[in-house]
Amino acid sequence: MAYWLMKSEPTTYSIDDLAQARGKKGFWDGVRNYQARNFIRSMQPGDLAFFYHSSCKVPGIVGIVQVTQSPRPDETAFDPASAYFDPDSKPENPRWFGVDIQLVEKLPEIITLTELRHHPALSELQLLKRGNRLSVMPVTKVEWRVILDLHQ
DNA sequence: GCCAACGTTGGC
DNA sequence: GCCAACGTTGGC
Numbered sequence: 001m002a003y004w005l006m007k008s009e010p011t012t013y014s015i016d017d018l019a020q021a022r023g024k025k026g027f028w029d030g031v032r033n034y035q036a037r038n039f040i041r042s043m044q045p046g047d048l049a050f051f052y053h054s055s056c057k058v059p060g061i062v063g064i065v066q067v068t069q070s071p072r073p074d075e076t077a078f079d080p081a082s083a084y085f086d087p088d089s090k091p092e093n094p095r096w097f098g099v100d101i102q103l104v105e106k107l108p109e110i111i112t113l114t115e116l117r118h119h120p121a122l123s124e125l126q127l128l129k130r131g132n133r134l135s136v137m138p139v140t141k142v143e144w145r146v147i148l149d150l151h152q
Numbered sequence: 153g154c155c156a157a158c159g160t161t162g163g164c
Numbered sequence: 165g166c167c168a169a170c171g172t173t174g175g176c
Contacts, residue, residue, distance in 0.1 A: 007162090033171075055162050113163080131169040133161050 003139040004039070004049035005127055006065070006101075015051050015062040018103045028136075029074040029098035030084045036136045040097045043067050048104070050139065050147065052127070060112035061147065065101040074098040111150055121146045 006028060008014065018026045031037055044067065051063040073094035076084040089095035116122055126137040139147075 009162090035171095059163070133170060135161090 002042075002044065002047045003141060003144040004043065004047060005052055005061070005137050005139050006049045007052045007054040007135045009055045010053045011056070014053065015103070015106050018051070018063070018065070018101070019106055024103035025068065026101055026103075027098050028101050029076050029096075031074070031098070031135055032084065032086065032096060033134065036134050037095075037097055039134075039136050039138065040071050040099050043071055043099050045069055048144070049101070049136075050144075051103075053110070058110060058112055060110040060115070061107065062110050063106040064104040066104050067099055068102050069100040071097045071099045107151070109151060111147060115150060116147070119146065119150065 013026070018024060028040075031040060047067040049065050049067065050061045051065050052061050053059055073091070074084070074089075074096040076082040077086040077089035077094065077096045078091055079085055080087075084096075086095060113127075116125065117128055122128065122143060125139070125143055126132060126134070
């Protein structure tokens with residue numbers, strides 16, 4: 001089982017949107033970056049991910065989600081009306097993928113980006129690397145544990 | 153295949 | 165709103 005970190009802009013899709021969705025389930029889509037796409041395609045049911053709020057007043061980890069199914073084609077790429085439309089992605093040969101997730105837990109308190117930056121054991125966290133812009137990235141088991149323990 | 157121009161991301 | 169960093173595009 002693998003661990004991940006997924007970013008979302010709360011004005012677009014927040015942890016509360018997921019919490020209020022039916023079954024607390026959602027489909028993570030709209031990723032249009034090949035490296036991120038490759039990470040998505042390597043996800044497996046049961047994988048866990050931190051849900052991260054980006055581009056907002058206080059960026060940070062706000063919850064934990066679980067991958068419920070194998071990744072599947074991102075259909076927003078086929079929809080000309082969608083902001084994520086990509087005419088080069090065809091249903092018979094999809095270029096972009098998304099993944100089904102379910103909320104496991106909304107954290108009682110946000111673990112802020114500042115806190116993450118502060119912890120020496122997280123110096124190698126992809127999120128903190130210079131110039132990082134990926135919307136989804138792997139987290140090691142050790143990092144996962146350290147982050148969860150931050151608020152213990 | 154190079155690289156300049158451009159668009160996007162995302163923290164501050 | 166600024167701007168650094170980075171990916172993508174397209175001319176050559």
